[in-house]
Amino acid sequence: MFEDDMASPTWRHTHVGDSRGPHADGARAVEFVVRTVATIGNYDYMFDVRFKRDASIEVKVTMAGYMSTLFFDPGGGTRRDTPFGTRVHTNVLANLHDHLSGWKVDLDVAGVNNTFLTQTVKAGTFAEALKDVDPGAEAPGWISEPVLKYISTRRPDKEVGLVMNASQPTVWQFVNEKETNAWGMPRGYVIQSGVTTAQLLPPQHPLTKAAAWTKYHLAVTRSKDNEYRSHASMYDFFNPADAIVNLDNYLDGESVTNTDLIGWVTIGVQHIPRAEDVPLISNFGANFYIKPWNYFDSMEAIDTDSDDTDEWESCLPDLEGAKTYKWSFN
Secondary structure (H helix, E strand, O other): OEEEEEEEEEEEEEEOOOOOOOEEEEEEEEEEEEEEEEEEOOEEEEEEEEEOOOOOEEEEEEEEEOOOEEEOOOOOOOHHHHHHEEEEEOOEEEEOEEEEEEEEEOOOOOOOOEEEEEEEEEEEOHHHHHOOOOOOOOOOOOOOOOOEEEEEEEOOOOOEEEOOOOOOOEEEEEEEEEEEOOOOOEEEEEEEEOOOOOOOOOOOOHHHHHOHHHHOOEEEEEOOOOOOOOOOOHHHHOOHHHOOOOHHHHOOOOOOOOEOEEEEEEEEEEEOOOHHHOOOOOOEEEEEEEEEEOOOOOOHHHHOOOOOOOEEEEEOOOOOOEEEEEOOOO
8 A cells, every 4th residue: 555646636727717816726636545466377366455645545456567478480381370469489379368457346325325327428409319308399499509418317127247448538427317416416436447458259159158247347336245246156167057156146137226235346458469579568548437426526636735724735747846726606
């Protein structure tokens, strides 16, 4: 466990046009890190849980170590192997492979009775945007474009497995509808994927059946004591196509409204080898975030180092030292 100075601000802003002239305010980003390292065969995996000043958490997996390789024949004898890897040395072919990591996230947002919501950014007509709040509404005359962006909020009625879609950005929320912030919004946290990949093998593939948790970037289920992990039963090694521990078995149609919920998160990378991965891999990885979403009334990090006088230490861009500024919402 250690503190990590990120050499960047949690927030900053350059003020212009006021009586003091242009000046910058900001707060230094320092994260508290809980790290563990697992060496499995030829790979080292560094697992970070990083607690941030804005009350968010980053979960990060970093891969290191060396690659598994095959013999390569420069004379063409192994040319059929080339679609499955990269030549990285005279007689060495490094295999295409992936790294997938599953996480169980037990979010109790202001209590255990939580509801799962999705908010998706879509493009559509004015009527489509308002169909849930004002059915039959017509676009006002000042709207000249037939299509606009809007937020579509949905409440899945049962347990669900989800895959990201870049063309439909979605926020996955765990909220307590009985607890609201000062603005009447249900207090919540979101799970947000960062750098990651997806399972590319089809659902019927034996390896996918053996690790059903890899099919989803997020699966949401009710919390049960006997569903304490999504994979890795020791017996599954002997019959991978019929796994004993199978996340799909947890998705059995139960409600995800006003109940104790679990988020099952998958992150990972597809590793296309390169010559620069020899002799050791330059560290790379995947991550996801757990962020407050209307849980507070404003940004928590705004009062960093505050003593109720709205003052804090601020790092200027030149990092020459700490300065004290005042901030006011009035």
